[in-house]
Amino acid sequence: MARWCYRHRLVVLLLWVGALFGLGFSASAAGTNYANVFSLPDTDSKSAYDLMEKAFPNTSGDTDTVVWKVDGGSVKDRAVKDRIQPALDRIAKMSGVGEVTSAYAGARGAAQISGDGRIAYAQLTFTQRANEVPKDLVQNVIDTARDAERGGLQVELGGQAIQRVQEPPQGLSEMVGIVAAAVVLFLAFGSLFAMLLPIAIAVFGVGMGLFSTQLISHATDIPDIAPLLASLIGLGVGIDYALFIVTRHRRGIQRGLAPEEAAVTALNTSGRAVLFAGGTVCIALAGMLVTRLHFLDGVVIGTSITVVLSVLAATTLLPALLGLLGPRVLSRRQRRRLAASGPEPEGVSGMAARWSSNVQKRPRRIAALALVVMAVLAIPVLSLRLGATDQGNDDASTTTRKAYDLLAEGFGPGFNGPLQVVSESGDTATLVKGIQSTPGVARVAALPPAKGVTVIQVVPKTSPQSKETDDLIDTLRDDVIPRAGAQAHVGGVTAVSKDFASVTGDRLPLFIATIIGLGFLLLLVAFRSLVVPLTAALMNLIAAAASFGVLVAVFQWGWGLDLLGLGKEGPINAFLPVIMLSLLFGLSMDYQVFLVSRMHEEWVHTRDNARAVRVGLAETSRVINSAALIMVCVFLAFVLSGDSGAATAGVGLAAAVALDAFILRTALVPAAMHLLGDSNWWLPAWLEKRLPHLAVEPKEDAEASSSAAEGPASVVHGFIRTADGEPVDGASVTLLSKGGRQLDRVTSLADGSYIVSVPAPGTYLLATTATSYGSRAAHVVVADGPQVYDVELAEGEVDAVN
Numbered sequence: 001m002a003r004w005c006y007r008h009r010l011v012v013l014l015l016w017v018g019a020l021f022g023l024g025f026s027a028s029a030a031g032t033n034y035a036n037v038f039s040l041p042d043t044d045s046k047s048a049y050d051l052m053e054k055a056f057p058n059t060s061g062d063t064d065t066v067v068w069k070v071d072g073g074s075v076k077d078r079a080v081k082d083r084i085q086p087a088l089d090r091i092a093k094m095s096g097v098g099e100v101t102s103a104y105a106g107a108r109g110a111a112q113i114s115g116d117g118r119i120a121y122a123q124l125t126f127t128q129r130a131n132e133v134p135k136d137l138v139q140n141v142i143d144t145a146r147d148a149e150r151g152g153l154q155v156e157l158g159g160q161a162i163q164r165v166q167e168p169p170q171g172l173s174e175m176v177g178i179v180a181a182a183v184v185l186f187l188a189f190g191s192l193f194a195m196l197l198p199i200a201i202a203v204f205g206v207g208m209g210l211f212s213t214q215l216i217s218h219a220t221d222i223p224d225i226a227p228l229l230a231s232l233i234g235l236g237v238g239i240d241y242a243l244f245i246v247t248r249h250r251r252g253i254q255r256g257l258a259p260e261e262a263a264v265t266a267l268n269t270s271g272r273a274v275l276f277a278g279g280t281v282c283i284a285l286a287g288m289l290v291t292r293l294h295f296l297d298g299v300v301i302g303t304s305i306t307v308v309l310s311v312l313a314a315t316t317l318l319p320a321l322l323g324l325l326g327p328r329v330l331s332r333r334q335r336r337r338l339a340a341s342g343p344e345p346e347g348v349s350g351m352a353a354r355w356s357s358n359v360q361k362r363p364r365r366i367a368a369l370a371l372v373v374m375a376v377l378a379i380p381v382l383s384l385r386l387g388a389t390d391q392g393n394d395d396a397s398t399t400t401r402k403a404y405d406l407l408a409e410g411f412g413p414g415f416n417g418p419l420q421v422v423s424e425s426g427d428t429a430t431l432v433k434g435i436q437s438t439p440g441v442a443r444v445a446a447l448p449p450a451k452g453v454t455v456i457q458v459v460p461k462t463s464p465q466s467k468e469t470d471d472l473i474d475t476l477r478d479d480v481i482p483r484a485g486a487q488a489h490v491g492g493v494t495a496v497s498k499d500f501a502s503v504t505g506d507r508l509p510l511f512i513a514t515i516i517g518l519g520f521l522l523l524l525v526a527f528r529s530l531v532v533p534l535t536a537a538l539m540n541l542i543a544a545a546a547s548f549g550v551l552v553a554v555f556q557w558g559w560g561l562d563l564l565g566l567g568k569e570g571p572i573n574a575f576l577p578v579i580m581l582s583l584l585f586g587l588s589m590d591y592q593v594f595l596v597s598r599m600h601e602e603w604v605h606t607r608d609n610a611r612a613v614r615v616g617l618a619e620t621s622r623v624i625n626s627a628a629l630i631m632v633c634v635f636l637a638f639v640l641s642g643d644s645g646a647a648t649a650g651v652g653l654a655a656a657v658a659l660d661a662f663i664l665r666t667a668l669v670p671a672a673m674h675l676l677g678d679s680n681w682w683l684p685a686w687l688e689k690r691l692p693h694l695a696v697e698p699k700e701d702a703e704a705s706s707s708a709a710e711g712p713a714s715v716v717h718g719f720i721r722t723a724d725g726e727p728v729d730g731a732s733v734t735l736l737s738k739g740g741r742q743l744d745r746v747t748s749l750a751d752g753s754y755i756v757s758v759p760a761p762g763t764y765l766l767a768t769t770a771t772s773y774g775s776r777a778a779h780v781v782v783a784d785g786p787q788v789y790d791v792e793l794a795e796g797e798v799d800a801v802n
Helices: 002-007 009-030 044-055 078-092 106-110 135-146 160-165 172-189 192-216 226-254 259-291 294-329 332-341 351-361 363-383 399-411 428-436 467-484 493-527 531-556 576-606 609-641 644-681 685-690 699-708
Strands: 063-070 097-101 119-126 153-158 419-425 441-446 454-460 487-491 714-722 732-736 742-747 753-758 762-769 776-782 791-793
Touching (some): 002 009, 002 259, 002 294, 009 192, 044 419, 044 487, 044 493, 063 078, 063 160, 078 097, 078 119, 078 135, 078 153, 119 399, 135 153, 153 399, 160 399, 172 192, 172 226, 172 609, 192 226, 226 294, 226 332, 226 576, 226 609, 226 644, 259 294, 259 493, 259 576, 351 363, 351 644, 363 644, 419 467, 419 493, 428 454, 454 467, 467 487, 487 493, 493 531, 493 576, 531 576, 576 609, 576 644, 609 644, 714 762, 742 753, 762 791, 776 791
Parallel strands (some): 714 791
Antiparallel strands (some): 063 119, 063 153, 097 119, 419 454, 441 454, 714 753, 732 742, 732 762
């Protein structure tokens, strides 16, 4: 497949460009239809919602608030009323605004003025849900209300529709993430063209994923956070997958392969790992389905489609782009060095090799230090409290946060999250008296009944996110309502958030067990080992605990929130653990696959665990750390998204990836594998026979290695000569397997002769390079006996890559 895409590069590129523009045009024409459906069957808040929908079917539009405060005097003063009421009248006449309830509307409005007379509010109800209200209309409402401000009169607005308008422009976080990733890629590759390849793959994968999600939103319920999370994970995996393949491709060219052979080899090795890693990410995402939280179904669809398209782009579009670039995937300095000095020898030197050797020498010390660091970071997770963030967690400079604080100041902290006790039978008067006498209740008001349903508005004394409000909900459900003999349910946004957190917490163990179990089975089949998947599962749990510890410290305890500009501390969003764990387990599995697949490849060839772990770590740690650094940049950029859920997920995932790559995969995992020795690769014989075969590495390498253990089966020999028949002394001759592994390397003698060892019959790649001559690479088919193969080098072709 890689060879076909490489040779038909223009066709492949045109197909991808056509698909991207076609999907983009279709999505733009269809528009969006995102819907946040918090369906919580068998919960008390859902029963309350169903009753309210039956009794009050016309309250579906989004309700927002205009709040004003005077520094002196009262909001009832004529000067204040003459500025506020005309603004409210203009808002009421706007198309798309259903109703405006003013504080100046007689006895009904009097309840909307605070006790000291300095703060008042008006409620405006749109005719559509918050995500459907046109932003131009919302901005017009904000501008009209704010125009009423003057010295000593403050006007602020709150509500979901208002919050959408104050978010930064869509695409800002993605652009910042891409720019940051480009900088890291340029430092890693030193080549502008090589830097652009992973960016292009990510843009195609994420672009098509988002357009597809937008179209699917018309067929099923997709929450509005799904495209944000899809672009977050899509950018990360798209850039990372392309980075792994491009790195292997560049290494092949630097070791003497022709660009086409290097591309085929890269796709046949790293490309296989990318397919496997993408599958693990999708399986981890699909694990969210076991929670039966329908709100997350759309997230699974959007993110999985984006990951699949990113993998498809990395395995088809990328080889086509490599074909267009040819040798220019290397920097000019690397091309000059290759032409002057010939192919680089196989092996790794520098910091990665030194670190790998240190891990081999001191595995106990490094493992202990890594465990201590992760344990310390995981301590805050013991105080994890799930809940829901609201506009009280917005940045202090936003109008929604100011409106929230003004309402809390004027009407009490519980006013921003009133409870709704919905009664369908029983003595309502007794129930109201019982609620009024309950500790923690500030105000109670029973609305006129409709269709046999009575709604009792209950304002707690404490804020919606406080533990005391959660306890009050339990008291009403377990004690007050049964004692009154009423058939009633507690609803409202605060009660829904509490029920959502409870349901999520109850189903979290099953979810974790599912994704760990699936990951274990995949790694078991891929690496034919029991210990490797067990180690991976344990490491994933350690990474999850530490990353959630960081999340609690930042968002629940408030450490560094001001520095990040992320508003006020509060509980962790209830849906976040499920989403974060899915992404974390998927990404962790990626790094585990890339790291262990190289170790396994070396183990298959040498049966030396220490060498396998050392070589695998030395050859993959740099690219894993580069990939992780890119992920961290992309995820942290989502702090700029304006969406608190995406910002929290971004910070949490950035911390998780950093800890996973820099501490677990480059320190704890290899140290543990050194300590475990050959038992890393242990698998009972009865299980070996029953497991299906899933090759992460090319099959021919394994075949060659089995024969190599017994000694060379044959040889390839011949002469290196010029076109005039003159012998070439000192030419570098390298024999490689189809998978790109170097099997033997020699230098031609004074008469031009050479001889390389062949481990087994089969097809091999023979690459020849000499200073001042062009390089030659050709396939050689070896049968049972020695194979004679002469090479002719043309003098003057100093560009060894061509």
